[in-house]
Amino acid sequence: MTSPTFRPYTAQPRPRVLVVDDELPLLELVAGYLERDGFDVETAVDGPSAVTKARDWSPAIIVLDVGLPAMDGIEVCRTVRTFTDCYIIMLTARVDEIDKLVGLSVGADDYLTKPFSPRELVARVRAMLRRPRPSEQVDVGGAAPLVFGSLRIDVAGREIHRSGEPVDLTRTEFDVLATLAGKSRIVFSRQQLIEEVWGDGWLSDPHLVDVHIGHLRRKIGDDPSSPVFIRTVRGVGYQMGAGA
Incomplete structure (x- = not known):
């Protein structure tokens, strides 16, 4: 089996954000806020489809829920990190530090604990894309x-x-x-x-x-x-x- 090809993120005219969550009302709410703020948004409701969209669509940022069906967010993050260096913001409903540290150990850049303000999430996405190198x-x-x-x-x-x-x-x-x-x-x-x-x-x-x-x-x-x-x-x- 050949190893996956690593593709660094390249800038897009409208920054692409992939939002992954199995809670449909929250998914639609977050996607709507991001779209109104000028982002190109795709969504996924489970781990396997999130990995596929991340590979095929090359987002700048992935907003990724930890508690996903079929393949949890930790495993999605670990898999995505084999082929892209896009930013990843983890979402978790669990507040203990272990979940946060585990998520970051597989390559996440930041996390938000539910419930959160969609405006805060949009602000973080904006700030992340402005990060100086x-x-x-x-x-x-x-x-x-x-x-x-x-x-x-x-x-x-x-x-x-x-x-x-x-x-x-x-x-x-x-x-x-x-x-x-x-x-x-x-x-x-x-x-x-x-x-x-x-x-x-x-x-x-x-x-x-x-x-x-x-x-x-x-x-x-x-x-x-x-x-x-x-x-x-x-x-x-x-x-x-x-x-x-």
């Missing part, structure tokens, strides 16, 4: 990769290598790492990282930064009990280290 904030054309010990970060090419081996990161994980690496002398607070990566006015939980840092450390082989790449500065935040 580290490669867009500075002129990186022809810039040498950033090297921290065995870790090599090509900001322009959006590629990471550890000891010569490629590291697979989500868009958000890459942006967090590139931000830390690009200003390695700075200790970033959670709020500063949010402003750099997510942009001003971002509405989500600042502790999402901790979740993404945890995933980054795991993927780049940085022992959280004794990290050498991403240092925790107690009471302040995070800083890029020299590496090993």
Whole structure:
């Protein structure tokens, strides 16, 4: 069996949003708000059809409910991440942190807990599409990769290598790492990282930064009990280290 072809998201004239939820009234409400705000919207009511539409339609953002029939949102997110790096906002009716962290561990960028305001969701979608990229904030054309010990970060090419081996990161994980690496002398607070990566006015939980840092450390082989790449500065935040 051949592995799926990874297709990075490319901009569309009207940003595409795929909304996935088996609660039809909520699905129609959210889709209506997004359409009125100028988005091109497709919908799905179960996991398999969500994966198919994500592959065939190439949305910019997927709004994805956790509790789906046939194939839950966690598995949909994991599958979608094999062929696209579009943004994913998870929706959950369960408020415990485990559900939120599990969703983010398979590549989600953000979450909303039900019930939520459709206007807040639209605002988050808008803010997510406005997110500045580290490669867009500075002129990186022809810039040498950033090297921290065995870790090599090509900001322009959006590629990471550890000891010569490629590291697979989500868009958000890459942006967090590139931000830390690009200003390695700075200790970033959670709020500063949010402003750099997510942009001003971002509405989500600042502790999402901790979740993404945890995933980054795991993927780049940085022992959280004794990290050498991403240092925790107690009471302040995070800083890029020299590496090993």
